[in-house]
Amino acid sequence: MSWEAPLALGLAAVIPAILALWMLKPRRPSLRVPSLMLWPSSPAERQSSHPWQRLRSHPLLWLQIAIAALLALAAAQPFLPAEAAGRHLIVLLDASGSMRARDVEPDRFAAARAAVLDLARGLGPDQEMTVVRLDEQPRVLVAGARRVGQVEPAVGQEQASYGSPDTTAAMALAAGLTRGPAEWVLIGDGGVTLPEGARRPAGSSFRFIPIGGQVDNVAVTTLALRAGDGEITLQAGIKNTGTATVSGRLQLLSEGRLVGVQEWQLQPGADGYVTWSHLPPGSRWYEARLSGVPLNANALDQDDRAWAVVADQNEDRVLLVTFGNSFLERILSVEGNLRSFKANPTDWPGLASKQRAAYPLTVLDRLWPDPMPDGSALLVGPPNGEEFRPRQMWPKADHPLLKHVDWSEVGVAKARKLALDGRWEKVIDSDGGPLLAVRTEGDQRQAVLAFELSQSDLPLRPAFPVLMANLLDWLLPRPGDAPRTVAIGSAIALEAAPLTQRMWVEGPDGSRIDLAPPWPPMPFRAPVPGLYRVVQRGDGGQQESFLIAGGYDSREANPTARAVDIPAIDGAAALSARGSITLWPWLAAAVLLISLVEWWVDARGR
Numbered sequence: 001m002s003w004e005a006p007l008a009l010g011l012a013a014v015i016p017a018i019l020a021l022w023m024l025k026p027r028r029p030s031l032r033v034p035s036l037m038l039w040p041s042s043p044a045e046r047q048s049s050h051p052w053q054r055l056r057s058h059p060l061l062w063l064q065i066a067i068a069a070l071l072a073l074a075a076a077q078p079f080l081p082a083e084a085a086g087r088h089l090i091v092l093l094d095a096s097g098s099m100r101a102r103d104v105e106p107d108r109f110a111a112a113r114a115a116v117l118d119l120a121r122g123l124g125p126d127q128e129m130t131v132v133r134l135d136e137q138p139r140v141l142v143a144g145a146r147r148v149g150q151v152e153p154a155v156g157q158e159q160a161s162y163g164s165p166d167t168t169a170a171m172a173l174a175a176g177l178t179r180g181p182a183e184w185v186l187i188g189d190g191g192v193t194l195p196e197g198a199r200r201p202a203g204s205s206f207r208f209i210p211i212g213g214q215v216d217n218v219a220v221t222t223l224a225l226r227a228g229d230g231e232i233t234l235q236a237g238i239k240n241t242g243t244a245t246v247s248g249r250l251q252l253l254s255e256g257r258l259v260g261v262q263e264w265q266l267q268p269g270a271d272g273y274v275t276w277s278h279l280p281p282g283s284r285w286y287e288a289r290l291s292g293v294p295l296n297a298n299a300l301d302q303d304d305r306a307w308a309v310v311a312d313q314n315e316d317r318v319l320l321v322t323f324g325n326s327f328l329e330r331i332l333s334v335e336g337n338l339r340s341f342k343a344n345p346t347d348w349p350g351l352a353s354k355q356r357a358a359y360p361l362t363v364l365d366r367l368w369p370d371p372m373p374d375g376s377a378l379l380v381g382p383p384n385g386e387e388f389r390p391r392q393m394w395p396k397a398d399h400p401l402l403k404h405v406d407w408s409e410v411g412v413a414k415a416r417k418l419a420l421d422g423r424w425e426k427v428i429d430s431d432g433g434p435l436l437a438v439r440t441e442g443d444q445r446q447a448v449l450a451f452e453l454s455q456s457d458l459p460l461r462p463a464f465p466v467l468m469a470n471l472l473d474w475l476l477p478r479p480g481d482a483p484r485t486v487a488i489g490s491a492i493a494l495e496a497a498p499l500t501q502r503m504w505v506e507g508p509d510g511s512r513i514d515l516a517p518p519w520p521p522m523p524f525r526a527p528v529p530g531l532y533r534v535v536q537r538g539d540g541g542q543q544e545s546f547l548i549a550g551g552y553d554s555r556e557a558n559p560t561a562r563a564v565d566i567p568a569i570d571g572a573a574a575l576s577a578r579g580s581i582t583l584w585p586w587l588a589a590a591v592l593l594i595s596l597v598e599w600w601v602d603a604r605g606r
Contacts, residue, residue, distance in 0.1 A: 011072040018064050063598040067591055074587035087127055087183055090174050090204075091116055094188020094211075095135040097488075097556035099160040101189070101299040103215045108559075109160035112187045112211050116155055119185065120148040130177050134192065135161040136489030138170035143177070162302050162488040162529060164555045168195045171566075175201055183207060189561040199569045206568075212561040216242025216296065218266070219303035219557045220250070223288045227310060232279040236288040236306060240266035241558040248293040250274045254283040261291075285309045285531060285546060299559050302551035307531045309483035309546040316476055317358060321345055322365035327459040328380065331468045332363070338472070361476045366452060376445040376475040381452030385416035388432030395428045400498040401438065401447075401470045402427065405463045412458070415451035424448075438474070438499070443541050445475050474498035483546040488553075491523035499538050505547065506533040 093116060099109040120129055129151060131141040142154035171194075174184060182204045186192075189212040200206055221237035240246050247265035251258060262274045274288075290304040298304070318332055318340045332340035341359070343351055345367045352369065362373040368382040395407040407428065417433045428436040438447045458464050477497055486492040496503050496516060503516040508530030515521040526532060529551030536543045 006076055009072055009076050011075055012069060014068045014072075015065055018061070018068060059601050060598060063594055063601065067594050067598070070587050070591045070594070073583075074591065078583045078587075087124075087181055088179065089119060089123075089127065089129040090177055090182055090184045091119065091129060091131045092134050092170060092174060092184065092186045092188075093131055093141070093155065093158075094165065094186065094192060095133050095158065095160045096165045096188070096191060097160070097162045097300070097302060097553055098189055098191040098559035099211070100162075100302060101212055101215055101217075101559040102295075103212050103299055103559075107160070108189055108212045109158075113155050113158065115187050115209050115211070117148055117152055120145065120151040123147065131155060132170060132174055132177070133158065134165045134167070134170045134186075134188070136163050136166055138166055138173050140173070140177070162551060162556075163490075163553050165192055167192050167198070171195065171198055171200075178204055184566060185209060186564060186566070187211065189559065190564040191556065191559065191562065192564060193555060194564070194566065198566060200566050202569050204568065206566050208564055210561055210563065212559070214243075214560050215299040216240075216244060216246070217299045217303075217557060217559055218242070218246055218248065218290060218293050218297060219300070219552050220288055220290060220306040221271070221303075221552050221554075221557075223286065223306035223308040225286065225308040225310060227281065230281060231277075232281055232283075232310065234276045234279065234286060234288075234308060236274045238264060238266060238272045238274065238290075239557065240268060240270055240272075241560075242297055243268050244297065246293060246297045249291045251289045251291050252276055253287040253289065254279075255285060256287075281310070283310060287531070300557070302529050303553070303557055304551070305529065306550060306552065307548050309531070309548065311483070316360055317341065318361045318363060318476070319343060319351070319359035320363045320365070321348055321351075321367055322363075325365045325380075325453065327453050327464070328363060328365055331465065335469070335472055338476075361472075372446065374444070377447075378471060378475055379446070379448040381449065381455070382416060382418065385418055385450075387414050387416055389413065390415055390430035390432050390435065392431045393428060393435060394430065396426075399427050400496070400500070401436075401474060402467070403470060403498070405467045405470070406461075407463055410456065410458050410461055410463055412451050412456040414455045418448065418450050420448075440499075440538075447471055447475060470498050477541070477543040483548055485548045485550065486524070486526050488526055488529060488549055488551070491525050492547075493523050494521055494534060494547075496521055497536050497538075497543055500536040500543075501538045503534075503536050506535060508532070 093112060095109060099107070099112060101108050104111045116131060123129060123146060127146070129145045130143045131145075131151065131154065133139050133141050141158065142151055145151045145154075178201045180203065182201070184200050184204055184206045186206070187209045190208070190210060219239050219241070221239050224235045226233045234252065236250055238250065245265065245267050247263070250262050250264055252260040259279070260276050262276075264272055264274055266272050286308045288306045290298070316338055318338050320328060320332060320340050320342045321344070322328060322342065323345060329340070329342065332338060348367065348369060352373065359375065361376045361378070363378045363380065364373075366381045366383050368379060368384050390412050393407065393410075393412070395402055395405075412435060415430070415432065415435055418437065420434065420437055423441070424434070424437040424439045426434040426437050428434065433450065435450050436447070437450075438445070453459050474497065484492065494503070494515060496519070500516070503521050505513045505515060505524055507513065508528065513524065515524060524547075526547070526549030529549050532547040532549060534545045534547055
């Protein structure tokens, strides 16, 4: 016999205390008398009150000693070794995209959950179960469960994912949970790619419970878009992973409206392409969707659609008002999606009236107009104000406009004091006044550099193109050239535009996922395939872009079930699967029974 808590045997010290109490217990005979007045005083009364008496055998004494001894033994938790009585089940529950196949009612993952519960119902008295979810982010659903009531709430609400599982992380997690003799159980369709050299720990066994069988599937692999010459061309890729020839239709939707349908037919294991040409511009996004495919030839739903977004090719017009500034001219000429026009400051009065309609952004070099331009404006080197020589400068390092801007080596010879009210925000301050300040008035944005570029070495520093790019992005928000794509289950970092106050993502079903604040924005994981809208809002308005989460995964598109095996570590000695039989529940039951006997003996007065 072995003990889990041998120090608990010290509780047996209560047995001498029980003996001492019995020796101190006064023993007076019980007699029936007509009156206490007739009870004469006797030395026997004083003798029976003596503190120490000779210990006499009594049934209650032995019952109490037995109870104390059994309680001490139960607290020490004794156990006996037993063959194959203490196996730990490490269950790997496959939750990858192929487990959404419908060849098992209602789907494979539901059948896999039922198999997990069947294992839990069959646990022995000394067995325990740990369930690891096998998907893009493996995690433990329940650990050390000993009954089905602990497993069912943990797996009952789980749903299969859409992508491929991270088997490397799952194997490492399962190996870390394995302690001594254990059995690994993989429940799934076998559509997992094991890492090279994958091995289970020595002393563990492996069992595979298959879910599903031979099924066919058709997937939309891509939707490529090309825009040019005032028209749009789309090409969709289709793949048949099944063993029979399949035909169907492919629908093309433009922002939710059906604009075309084409027939297709594919041989077993073949790829095909469907093309739409001469589509008119104007739509922001397109969707290709399978239809008319027999259910027995298309086991998965998540890869039946694909999306494409039209990149914004519009060029924003920028007016540069200057007598001549090669630094500003060069920056504006290389900035993407900007078309700059140059004007002389003497022509500004005539341009001011139509500036907003023709030029959303005006860059004013050494000019401070009154009134300010109607649109957004960048003022560089205003001619008004008292000159000063900044000796110390304090840039706001965490300000979005100074992101990746190294101001530590920038020198400014002369600047001018600006008469700015409280609506201006100081981005770079100095001992003589602000050097860079910004403000927002409705949908108008304005920024001012309080020094001429020729009076500083900023144009010669790497900070100049970065600072100008940040300023232009903020003054004239523009969507990206192409939509970003993300794999289901993978995290993607979304960069916020300068001075964005709130940022969120709207899902295909209209749900909203907040990314910021707090800043920086939290990474985004697409929960389901679809077209997501990224929204950034600040004082100057709202900026939107698209994010595509495709449902096609080449490793999951063929959902045919197959066998899988995880071998043990080569050359390692196998451990005997010895467990234990715990005895404390039986000892506790004996304590309860003896306590009832003691009560019965005491009630009888014997």
